Amino acid sequence: MPAPEPGAPLPALPPPSPVYAxxxxxxxxxxxxxxxxxxxxxxxxxxxxAVAAQVEANHEQTYRLIFGSQxxxxxxxxxxxxxTLRQAREIFNITALRNYPETFKDDDFPAWSGYxxxxxxxxxxxxxxxxxTKAFLTPLGxxxxxxxxxxxxxxxxxx
Numbered sequence: 001m002p003a004p005e006p007g008a009p010l011p012a013l014p015p016p017s018p019v020y021a022x023x024x025x026x027x028x029x030x031x032x033x034x035x036x037x038x039x040x041x042x043x044x045x046x047x048x049x050a051v052a053a054q055v056e057a058n059h060e061q062t063y064r065l066i067f068g069s070q071x072x073x074x075x076x077x078x079x080x081x082x083x084t085l086r087q088a089r090e091i092f093n094i095t096a097l098r099n100y101p102e103t104f105k106d107d108d109f110p111a112w113s114g115y116x117x118x119x120x121x122x123x124x125x126x127x128x129x130x131x132x133t134k135a136f137l138t139p140l141g142x143x144x145x146x147x148x149x150x151x152x153x154x155x156x157x158x159x
Contacts, residue, residue: 055140059147062119067159069095070116071148075155077122077137078145085124086131088113100159116141 004010014020027046035045073091077083083091089109096112097104104112113135116122121141125134148155 055143056147058119059144062121062144063148063153066115066119066157067096067112068155068157069099069159070112071155071157073113073116074121074137074141074145077135078142082134082136084131085113085129085133085135088135089131096159103159 031042031046035042069092072095073083073088076091092104092109092112097107113122117124119140120138121144123136123138125136127133147153
């Protein structure tokens with residue numbers, strides 16, 4: 001289906017699709033069975049399920065790209081609470097730089113820590129970052145750790 005022009009109204013109903021129709025019918029049936037009741041309640045649960053699937057897909061992508069040392073840092077944030085960037089750099093030095101010196105030889109701490117921030121797993125205190133700036137595990141970061149445990153995925157990855 002071609003995307004509508006920006007700002008153009010969508011048709012009242014999506015056009016028929018031989019690919020989507022059986023999946024849509026099955027999804028409607030499953031929602032009606034699992035969530036009997038008004039359409040607004042069914043819609044709320046359908047949206048929640050769609051969002052959960054999107055978050056899980058994002059976690060899968062994050063896991064493919066994340067280093068084991070970054071997972072270790074997330075676990076430290078989870079158990080110890082906020083860490084300063086100085087403490088995070090020490091984790092980087094001990095887990096990434098020491099074990100993979102060829103990979104991290106150019107002092108890649110900004111890229112290493114930036115990935116965690118850019119994926120929304122970690123947030124920093126507002127302001128210009130210094131060694132004393134605190135890093136916090138976000139709710140998404142905590143959910144990512146639950147995802148690892150729930151799927152039986154190891155933290156011991158390369159990097």
